[in-house]
Amino acid sequence: MDARKRLLQKHQPYQPADELFVESVRENLLHHAQHCAFYAELLKRERFDIQSLISADDCARIPVLPASLFKYHEILSLPRDSIRIHATSSGTQGQKSQVFIDDETLRLGTGMVVRCFAYHRLISPIPTNYIMLGYEPSDDNSMGAVKTAMGVTRFAPALHREFVLKKTADGYLPDWFGVLAALKRYEKQRLPVRFVGFPAFLHRLLTALEKEKLSFRLNRLSLVLLGGGWKQFSDAKIDKSALYAMAEERLGIPAVRCRDFYSAVEHPIAYAECAHHHMHVPAWSRVFVRDVGTLEPLDYDQPGFLSFVSPLVSSAPLTSILMGDLAVLREGRSCGCGIQTPYFEVLGRAGTSPLRNCAVTADSLMR
Amino acid sequence: MNLINGQIVAEIECRAFLEKLDVYMAETLSSGYPDAELVITAADTLSQSLTLNDAANWLPPDGGTASFLLEQARVFLSRGYLERKLELELGKEPFKHRDIGKGRMTSYRPLGVLTHIAAGNAQGLPAFSVLEGLLTGNINLLKLPGRDDGLSTALLLRLIEIEPSLSKYICVFDLPSTDAGAIRSLLSVSDAAVVWGSDFAVSGIRALAPPQLQLIEWGHKLSFCCVTRRGETPQALAGIARDICETEQLVCSAPQCVYFEAQEFDELVRFGERLAEALAAAAATYPLHMPDIHTRAEITELCLLSSREELLEQKKVLTGNGYAIIVSNDPALAASPGFRTVWIKPMRAGDFDPALRRQPGYLQTAGVACADDELECLSERLFGCGVSRVMRCGEMTSNIAGEPHDGQYALRRYVKAVTLSQ
Numbered sequence: 015m016d017a018r019k020r021l022l023q024k025h026q027p028y029q030p031a032d033e034l035f036v037e038s039v040r041e042n043l044l045h046h047a048q049h050c051a052f053y054a055e056l057l058k059r060e061r062f063d064i065q066s067l068i069s070a071d072d073c074a075r076i077p078v079l080p081a082s083l084f085k086y087h088e089i090l091s092l093p094r095d096s097i098r099i100h101a102t103s104s105g106t107q108g109q110k111s112q113v114f115i116d117d118e119t120l121r122l123g124t125g126m127v128v129r130c131f132a133y134h135r136l137i138s139p140i141p142t143n144y145i146m147l148g149y150e151p152s153d154d155n156s157m158g159a160v161k162t163a164m165g166v167t168r169f170a171p172a173l174h175r176e177f178v179l180k181k182t183a184d185g186y187l188p189d190w191f192g193v194l195a196a197l198k199r200y201e202k203q204r205l206p207v208r209f210v211g212f213p214a215f216l217h218r219l220l221t222a223l224e225k226e227k228l229s230f231r232l233n234r235l236s237l238v239l240l241g242g243g244w245k246q247f248s249d250a251k252i253d254k255s256a257l258y259a260m261a262e263e264r265l266g267i268p269a270v271r272c273r274d275f276y277s278a279v280e281h282p283i284a285y286a287e288c289a290h291h292h293m294h295v296p297a298w299s300r301v302f303v304r305d306v307g308t309l310e311p312l313d314y315d316q317p318g319f320l321s322f323v324s325p326l327v328s329s330a331p332l333t334s335i336l337m338g339d340l341a342v343l344r345e346g347r348s349c350g351c352g353i354q355t356p357y358f359e360v361l362g363r364a365g366t367s368p369l370r371n372c373a374v375t376a377d378s379l380m381r
Numbered sequence: 382m383n384l385i386n387g388q389i390v391a392e393i394e395c396r397a398f399l400e401k402l403d404v405y406m407a408e409t410l411s412s413g414y415p416d417a418e419l420v421i422t423a424a425d426t427l428s429q430s431l432t433l434n435d436a437a438n439w440l441p442p443d444g445g446t447a448s449f450l451l452e453q454a455r456v457f458l459s460r461g462y463l464e465r466k467l468e469l470e471l472g473k474e475p476f477k478h479r480d481i482g483k484g485r486m487t488s489y490r491p492l493g494v495l496t497h498i499a500a501g502n503a504q505g506l507p508a509f510s511v512l513e514g515l516l517t518g519n520i521n522l523l524k525l526p527g528r529d530d531g532l533s534t535a536l537l538l539r540l541i542e543i544e545p546s547l548s549k550y551i552c553v554f555d556l557p558s559t560d561a562g563a564i565r566s567l568l569s570v571s572d573a574a575v576v577w578g579s580d581f582a583v584s585g586i587r588a589l590a591p592p593q594l595q596l597i598e599w600g601h602k603l604s605f606c607c608v609t610r611r612g613e614t615p616q617a618l619a620g621i622a623r624d625i626c627e628t629e630q631l632v633c634s635a636p637q638c639v640y641f642e643a644q645e646f647d648e649l650v651r652f653g654e655r656l657a658e659a660l661a662a663a664a665a666t667y668p669l670h671m672p673d674i675h676t677r678a679e680i681t682e683l684c685l686l687s688s689r690e691e692l693l694e695q696k697k698v699l700t701g702n703g704y705a706i707i708v709s710n711d712p713a714l715a716a717s718p719g720f721r722t723v724w725i726k727p728m729r730a731g732d733f734d735p736a737l738r739r740q741p742g743y744l745q746t747a748g749v750a751c752a753d754d755e756l757e758c759l760s761e762r763l764f765g766c767g768v769s770r771v772m773r774c775g776e777m778t779s780n781i782a783g784e785p786h787d788g789q790y791a792l793r794r795y796v797k798a799v800t801l802s803q
Contacts, residue, residue: 055692080686087693250559306678309685319678336685340678365679365718372500372633374603374743376716378580 017041018325022122027133027296028353032070035297035325040067042325042333043076050091053331073323074302074311076334081280084330085109092116092329101158103279113158113279116329123326124165126298127284131169134273134286140235142170143200145193147211147219148242149186150177158279159212159242166210166239173205178215188215190222197230206235209265213240213257213274214247220260231266238265238272248363254291276360281322281335285358292349292357299324301358303343304336317342317361340364382534383555387541387548389534395554399566406494406520406570414491414518415550421463423544424512427536428458449627450504457509462782467516469783470792476518484803489796491518492595493572498564498586499533500578501526508533510575512540515550517795522567523553526578558582564589573597573795597794599787602633602745603714606774607728607759609642609751613652617750618659620775624748625660625704626667627778630719634746634770634778637717640728646695646710653699653708653725660704660721669703672720679718680705712736714743734766741767745787748777 017038025031043064046053057064060077067073083089086109090097096116103111115123131137144167149160167175176196179186200207209216216238223229238261244251258269269291276285276293285293295301302311303318312318320341323334340361346354383395390398398405433451456462467475471489478486495514499507507523511533514521525533534553541548556563564586568574573595576586583600590596606621621639628635641652672680687707688698695710704721712732715724727733737744744767751759760771769788772779785791 052692056689059692078685079689080682082682082686083689087690306674306681309681317674319682336682338682340674365675365682372506372577372599372601373630373635373637373719374601374633374716374740375579376718378601378743379603379714379716379740 018328019122021298022126022326025297027129028294028355030070030297030355035070035300036067036073038298038325039073039076039323039333040064042328043067045328046091046331046333050089050331052089053091070300071311073300073334074304076323078304078309078321078334078336079331080336081111081278081338084111084113084280088112088114089330090114091331097329099161100156101161101279101282102156103158111279113282113332114329115282115327119327119329123282126296126326127165128169130284130286130296134288136169136237136239136273136286138170138206138235140170140206141173142206142208143173143196143203144175145196145200145207145209145219146175146177147209147213147215147240148177149179150181152181158282162241162277163210167208170206170208173203174200178211178219188218190219193219194222194228201230201232204233206233206237207265208236209238209240209261209267211240212242212245214244214250216240216261217250217252217257220257220264223264224260229264229266234266236265236267236271238267239275240273241275241277243360258291278337280332281324281337283322283324283326288349288351288353288357290349290351292344292351292359294346294349294351294353294357295355297355298326301341301343301356303341303358306340306364309336312343314343314345314356319364320358320360338364382531382553384534384538384541384551384553387538387545387551389538392555395556396563398552399554399563402566403570409520409549410493412549414520415515415547417467417516417518419544419546420512420515421460421467423540423547424458424463425460426543427540428455428460430539431455431458454505458512463516465782467792470790471517471796475796478801486801486803487798488801490799492795492797493519494570495519495521495795496567496571496574497521497523498574498576498578498582499523499526499529500582501528504530505532505536506577508536508540510577511537511551513791514575514795515547517792519572519795520550521552522571523551524564524567525553525555527558529555558585561589568594575599575795597791601743602787603716603740603743604634604636604746604748604777605638605640605714606636606748606750606777607640607763608652608749608774609728609755609759611755612749612751613641613655614750615659617774618656619663620750620773621656621748622659622663623667623775624777625721625723626663629670629672629721630717630723632778634780636723636746636748636777638714638724638726640712640726640733642728644727644729646708646727649710649725649727650697650699650708653697653706656723656725657699657701657704657706660706661701664703670720676718676720680720680722683707683718683722714740734762737763737766737768744768746770746772746777748772748774750774 021034021038097114098117098120099115101113148163151160178188180189258272261267261272270289273287283299300323302321304321305318320337320339341358343356343358346356383390385398475489478488481487497510511521511523537551568590576598579601583598643649684698684705687696690696697708699706708725712726713736747763747768763771
């Protein structure tokens, strides 16, 4: 899988290399067709010829898999004993996606994240204190979000990590007192502070500080790194710019040092916000926003399903994946941060229709 | 929009009213209850004043079925319907004392104050809930859903314009569902809470309600069809198509699954093909409505998922112009996103009843197509599994006055039986 390595290790993060990208994708598809009976069958049924992929745009024709497929089925392209990591999605209701990652994917993926963080100047050698806006790791917690958050703490050496959700005899419970006490300590220590995790928890923390009329002036190298979306807290969701404004007011961290990330267990590529808060597409991925009726790729500025193509993962056929989010694609040039590749804006979860009145919906029924 | 004493008021007056809610309620209660006859007359006048234009204005931009909605609204507000409902559910002269011996008399009295917690986007349902409260002599505090379309407030305002004496028995509060304090204020002066909505909404109110408060919950329901081999006829399939298309499955009595008495998966698929023809034909009578982007997304995603799963399970997706049928050999109940998306499942002895029993609180209507001699046995089995209505296919979404709602007589829940000893 040489092309994949070259793409992920040697290439500039935001310099598209179409030929290398397509070569990597062809390699990736061949691998999955050879090692995953389900995927081989699918390509055959859809009459898709891997060799017909010439341009990056052709990649939209690869038979796409919905991310939800991985909630209900274990689909692998490698023998089970090659599996290094078992990651689950974080939703608290219903089935969780199960994705398995092998060594090579893990290595390349980690390298990719490092290069992404380096590009955005998010790596620091200075000892840093952390507020982890999520779950404390534990043996029986296999959430990808937890592993990712912990991984992020390697980008600035962790002096201390304070978790919002701590493991207790009654399961995970929020410990706001602990967090507040830690923040006070951190402010005194004057070292940079990084807030890592779910935006809903940041919002709760900032709202609590507002209520108590508390604010902190943290080291100017402090950062807010958010990921995972609002999940079951979508009712409380506020505008990103409003959230960043609150962070500046309560923590002293300006918006330019607040960055959101998009990633998913079924598409473990990290999309980082640039300084203008846009998630540009890196060289190792392509984004297609698809019509919600026909699944055909749409032009810029039209809302549809968010879908990705990437050759990163070899353990499962995640090459072309349809997410459960609605998004729009925007022209990269319009951003102004310097990156020319397009960027996408997530509009929200697809399928949370307000139209039904008294009828049971799928999320109430357990499958 | 908040509505208090017949006036639309801003949040500030609303909050002030909430502060003294117990005083206002005590005052109103002591002034006597709304008279059912007055309520019926006003509702009937309102019914006759409704036009198709009104109905079209009430619907969300992508929703259809304006004429169905208008018809429903006219019927549910009409004198004939309401009088019959009152008589069938509460009997003649419900508030008059009856002698039960040993010098004791019983009759019904209104519960007193009802808080109605309305579900989202339920097209006038909150107003009907309040109407049921008025019919039974109660004061009604309506908490609107988060995303309210203004329809219920508009209907109630019109009702008050027609009969101003009703204004003190109707209060509408436009408060966020996260305002636990305000909701508690409403619940604290109430004799019962009438809760509509999803599991989430119902759980929410259960958590806020004091233990002694009576809860009348009208939660989400799921309906389905049952077709036996001997019961399958072109008329039955046309009936199922009607049940699906007329309301676009937006009401809880419309089917989300169709169970067919097949042993083998292939038979199920062929049945699906026959139902597909009926759905295609129904488009002539029931023109297609384009749902909103979210519903379309949900349907597409479900079809894509099911199509991929064809390689992993016994599943088959049959799509056509404006409809999608997902045939699955798994008998478990499943929900559909609506708009002519329907599951076909096997009805086999041994796994059908347990499949239904896994969701007893959700079951409502079973639309049945069977031979006459099969009906009694099948209907009893269905009632035993938790179904509260067994209807013929084609009639699932029709309602007549006096029919119980989700297994209960709503009006009986809004009154109490009192005893007086002479």
